[in-house]
Amino acid sequence: xxxxxxxxxxxxxxxxxxxxxxxxxxxxxxxxxxxxxxxxxxxxxxxxxxxxxxxxxxxxxxxxxxxxxxxxxxxxxxxxxxxxxxxxxxxxxxxxxxxxxxxxxxxxxxxxxx
Amino acid sequence: xxxxxxxxxxxxxxxxxxxxxxxxxxxxxxxxxxxxxxxxxxxxxxxxxxxxxxxxxxxxxxxxxxxxxxxxxxxxxxxxxxxxxxxxxxxxxxxxxxxxxxxxxxxxxxxxxxx
Numbered sequence: 001x002x003x004x005x006x007x008x009x010x011x012x013x014x015x016x017x018x019x020x021x022x023x024x025x026x027x028x029x030x031x032x033x034x035x036x037x038x039x040x041x042x043x044x045x046x047x048x049x050x051x052x053x054x055x056x057x058x059x060x061x062x063x064x065x066x067x068x069x070x071x072x073x074x075x076x077x078x079x080x081x082x083x084x085x086x087x088x089x090x091x092x093x094x095x096x097x098x099x100x101x102x103x104x105x106x107x108x109x110x111x112x113x114x
Numbered sequence: 115x116x117x118x119x120x121x122x123x124x125x126x127x128x129x130x131x132x133x134x135x136x137x138x139x140x141x142x143x144x145x146x147x148x149x150x151x152x153x154x155x156x157x158x159x160x161x162x163x164x165x166x167x168x169x170x171x172x173x174x175x176x177x178x179x180x181x182x183x184x185x186x187x188x189x190x191x192x193x194x195x196x197x198x199x200x201x202x203x204x205x206x207x208x209x210x211x212x213x214x215x216x217x218x219x220x221x222x223x224x225x226x227x228x229x
Contacts (some may be wrong), residue, residue, distance in 0.1 A: 031215050043204065043219035056214040090158065094215055100146055100165030103215055105158040 004106035012112045018079040021109045025093030032074040037088040086113045116141040116209045120220035135190040137205035146208040147188040153201045
């Protein structure tokens with residue numbers, strides 16, 4: 001089975017621009033979560049989707065948004081980019097929401113904001 | 115709100131030394147607990163997890179962890195480390211109240227194993 005895939009892998013943007021990142025979960029997985037990883041803040045939860053519905057949202061400004069499609073693929077969008085948005089954005093998928101389920105992580109999209 | 119503390123930020127060991135990485139969490143309800151590892155240049159991989167039953171769980175590559183509910187701890191151990199264990203290790207908690215898969219991670223422990 002193919003793992004979680006994320007595109008693009010690397011991205012360079014300038015302040016004020018917007019960006020869309022894509023995540024394809026493992027086949028059959030219906031839950032997708034997004035995390036931001038930075039050297040200073042570590043891994044922080046952004047949001048989670050299950051069956052096209054947002055179930056949880058982390059403490060990030062409204063510039064960060066996401067969605068999930070009927071095929072479970074997910075996108076996240078960051079508008080009006082700031083320098084502090086430079087990070088590795090990780091997507092994780094799991095089959096559902098049952099206790100004990102494992103989240104499988106993708107390789108991430110590394111975003112650099114200049 | 116849930117939180118996770120990893121006490122050791124950087125650990126340097128010689129090959130064959132024993133390893134114990136501390137992890138404490140703060141959460142008032144039932145939890146699932148995880149240890150993930152990130153090898154250089156690779157993505158996060160699950161080492162092991164606890165969600166019920168025997169509090170001593172065994173994972174891949176000879177790692178194990180013990181859930182001590184009274185201490186809110188989930189420490190990771192390995193009796194004899196190898197150079198290939200050099201990586202960053204993350205403890206994570208999933209609080210089950212309210213549902214969802216949200217993981218709260220600790221700040222990570224960078225382990226370097228010297229030959």
